[in-house]
Amino acid sequence: MTWGRIILALIVLSVRNGDGFPNNKLEDAEEDVEPADFDDMVEDETEGRNGTLCDQCSQELCPEAVGCRAGVVLDRCRCCPECGNLEGQPCDLDPTANTFYGLCGSDLQCQIDISDLGLGEVPEPQCMCKVQEAVCGSDGRTYMNMCQFKATAYSTAGLTVKGNGPCQTVPLIKVPPHNLVNVTGSTVAFLCEVFAFPMALIEWRKDGNDAILPGDDPHISVQSRGGPLKYELSSWLQIEGLASEDAGTYRCVAHNALGNIAASAVVGVLGPDEMSAYLSENMTEMLEYDQPREYDEDYY
Numbered sequence: 001m002t003w004g005r006i007i008l009a010l011i012v013l014s015v016r017n018g019d020g021f022p023n024n025k026l027e028d029a030e031e032d033v034e035p036a037d038f039d040d041m042v043e044d045e046t047e048g049r050n051g052t053l054c055d056q057c058s059q060e061l062c063p064e065a066v067g068c069r070a071g072v073v074l075d076r077c078r079c080c081p082e083c084g085n086l087e088g089q090p091c092d093l094d095p096t097a098n099t100f101y102g103l104c105g106s107d108l109q110c111q112i113d114i115s116d117l118g119l120g121e122v123p124e125p126q127c128m129c130k131v132q133e134a135v136c137g138s139d140g141r142t143y144m145n146m147c148q149f150k151a152t153a154y155s156t157a158g159l160t161v162k163g164n165g166p167c168q169t170v171p172l173i174k175v176p177p178h179n180l181v182n183v184t185g186s187t188v189a190f191l192c193e194v195f196a197f198p199m200a201l202i203e204w205r206k207d208g209n210d211a212i213l214p215g216d217d218p219h220i221s222v223q224s225r226g227g228p229l230k231y232e233l234s235s236w237l238q239i240e241g242l243a244s245e246d247a248g249t250y251r252c253v254a255h256n257a258l259g260n261i262a263a264s265a266v267v268g269v270l271g272p273d274e275m276s277a278y279l280s281e282n283m284t285e286m287l288e289y290d291q292p293r294e295y296d297e298d299y300y
């Protein structure tokens, strides 16, 4: 960075802090996007965007756009090349009217995520991959779409597409069942969430008992359905009217043509007195029990 640029940067920064700055929406917008490093911000302002004024475009003054994982697009002044926004980053539904967030990168389009509507969130337009088809990478990972593959391939030497569709894999357990303790007569449920291609089947068994649950046991029930994500299956084992003989280890077994995998969890059954003692003694432990597990949604 030359001294001239630094001085210009300081001028721009002091203008930005002043009350008379013409477009304070620029600052609002920048809070929502990924934090840029200080130098990048300053260079954008001084050279690419020249403040918020788009009156004249001198492309020879544009900074080089580097490290663009979703390709290069034109900046808000339609002048300088800059990095296109990645999947999941905010964008402007009508960039011809106004561009605060910048344009989506290649293979991406700006749209409102309808899955946000159900959650009572205010839906924000975000960049989404135009084609939602999974691909299998040469690293053996399934990428839920080409945009996610390209973003990873950008920084992973030698990563190629091995095939369309997810990688064929033995099932992977994404959410295993958790150990439970409850009082006699209560209702408990285990969840087992599996990713697999080809699709998996899930069975529940109790250790020491060969039968597949629920069998003909009316107080045990099993429900499975596809989801929450594509190529996933969720299965619940529910025990109603918990009795002492229900105590034991339950196993969720997922299998497809390529193999099978299992995860197990223990249910403890306590009488009412034992239960209150357990609760007072083990409260902190219980609270730590069911922390949502973090996992990577991009690929497995």
Ligand SMILES: *[C@@H]1O[C@H](CO)[C@@H](O)[C@H](O)[C@H]1NC(C)=O
Residues within 6 Å of the ligand: 050, 053, 054, 055, 056, 057, 058, 061
């Ligand atoms: C950038 O802004 C300066 C004033 O700060 C102005 O003189 C110059 O013409 C602008 N350059 C471009 C490319 O718009």
Ligand SMILES: *[C@@H]1O[C@H](CO)[C@@H](O)[C@H](O)[C@H]1NC(C)=O
Residues within 6 Å of the ligand: 180, 181, 182, 183, 185, 186, 187, 188, 189
């Ligand atoms: C324990 O039983 C109660 C009553 O059936 C139920 O509401 C609660 O979710 C159960 N707790 C666990 C951890 O399963």
Ligand SMILES: *[C@@H]1O[C@H](CO)[C@@H](O)[C@H](O)[C@H]1NC(C)=O
Residues within 6 Å of the ligand: 274, 277, 278, 279, 281, 282
């Ligand atoms: C509290 O939990 C521990 C292990 O998790 C168990 O050994 C102990 O018996 C529990 N306390 C009561 C009162 O059940």
